[in-house]
Amino acid sequence: MFKGFTHTVINVSEAELNVRYGGNGPPVLLLHGHPRTHVTWSKVAPELAKSFTVVCPDLRGFGRSSKPADRPDHAGSSKRAKAKDCIELMSQLGFEQFALVGHDRGSYTAYRAALDYPERITCLAVLDCIPILEALSRCNEIFARQWYHWFFFAQPEKPERAILADPDKWYGGQPESMGDEEYVEFRRAIHDPETVHGMIEDYRAGLYIDKQHELQDRQLGRMIKCPTLCLWSKFDDLEDIYGDVLGIWRSWAPDVTGKAIGSGHHMAEEAPEEVTAELRDFLLKRT
Numbered sequence: 001m002f003k004g005f006t007h008t009v010i011n012v013s014e015a016e017l018n019v020r021y022g023g024n025g026p027p028v029l030l031l032h033g034h035p036r037t038h039v040t041w042s043k044v045a046p047e048l049a050k051s052f053t054v055v056c057p058d059l060r061g062f063g064r065s066s067k068p069a070d071r072p073d074h075a076g077s078s079k080r081a082k083a084k085d086c087i088e089l090m091s092q093l094g095f096e097q098f099a100l101v102g103h104d105r106g107s108y109t110a111y112r113a114a115l116d117y118p119e120r121i122t123c124l125a126v127l128d129c130i131p132i133l134e135a136l137s138r139c140n141e142i143f144a145r146q147w148y149h150w151f152f153f154a155q156p157e158k159p160e161r162a163i164l165a166d167p168d169k170w171y172g173g174q175p176e177s178m179g180d181e182e183y184v185e186f187r188r189a190i191h192d193p194e195t196v197h198g199m200i201e202d203y204r205a206g207l208y209i210d211k212q213h214e215l216q217d218r219q220l221g222r223m224i225k226c227p228t229l230c231l232w233s234k235f236d237d238l239e240d241i242y243g244d245v246l247g248i249w250r251s252w253a254p255d256v257t258g259k260a261i262g263s264g265h266h267m268a269e270e271a272p273e274e275v276t277a278e279l280r281d282f283l284l285k286r287t
Contacts, residue, residue: 001042001181002056004049009064010057012088014081018064019057019089023049026122026287027095029086030056033104033128034199035171036266037063037189039182040103043272048280052287055093059109060085061198063189068198074205077198080213083113087120096120099287101279103127103268105202108210111252114224115217123286125229125279128238128265130248132206133214138242146237153203160197167191177269223252229282230258231275236265257282 005022020038028048032040038056045054058065059082068076075081086109090098100121102110107129114121135143135150144151153159163170167190175183189195216222230249232238239245239260249256261278263271 001039001179002045005045005054005056010089010092012085012092014076015060015068015085016066017057017060017085017089019055020045021053021055021093022046023051023053025052026283027090027093027098028052028054028283028287029090029098029100030054031059031086031100031102031106031110032056032062033102033106033266034062034202035186035190036104037185039185040178040266040268042179042182044268044276044279047272047276048283051280052099052283053095055090055095055098057086057089059106059202061202062195063185067194068201070201073209074201075209077201077205078209078213079108079112079205080116080210082109083116086113087117090120097122099123099125099283101125101127102129104129104265105206108132108206111224112210112213114226114228114253115222118225121226123227123229123283124224124253125231125282126249127231127267127275128233128236129230130238130242130245131214131252132210133218134242134248134252136207136211142241146241150203150207153200154207159200160193163190163196163200164193167196177266179269182269223254226253226255227282227286228253228256229278230256231261231267231278232258233265233267234260234262 005020107126
């Protein structure tokens, strides 16, 4: 995996991050989603590295990165805390400004960084995501059926117990689409009780402190100022649930463009060529 990339651990002020980086050119930070690790980008990152310096960390709480201490308000797993990690990581690598790409749960950290550190983010790409506040405000019976896990994962203890009873059955995943090495790394993560807890804490933070941060954004009229790309999976459910995905994003990021990708949810694994092409075209025009 990641031929030519450096694999290391980088300490930031509040976390220890497992990171791969490589390539040459303008910097791009890629953030994975749940229940993946940074290796979900293994087919995309080397191609982007032909034109960019690509950085792929495990988010705190996920993969081989450190796990934050539990707090009643879940602040250690908040997207604000994870965005701060990302900013400090890129500073340590010598990048004061950079492009930022996030998939699924990683998208929430990505747009939080764009909101909290607008001077640092040159452009933003969010994959299979709308803001948490927008999702909750549109919560209906379809959302409850298809995204019930948001509310189950918010419960104490029971989600971890259910997942760890049979992580492979709960999460699925196939080496055929992920790659053999990638599948081994994925299984290592989902079988580790501390990592499963860290991933579930990300959801608990989403329904509590992250939601509060987004309410504050709305009250203060804060918007994402940089050019933004939104991609979503044609064969997943984002468009079925929300309809006009770009219309929702325009109230947060006025300079947004995007389209559906012909894949299921884990698009970097299932449609890496199309994802790479869309990201490269967007990034080359804006970095």
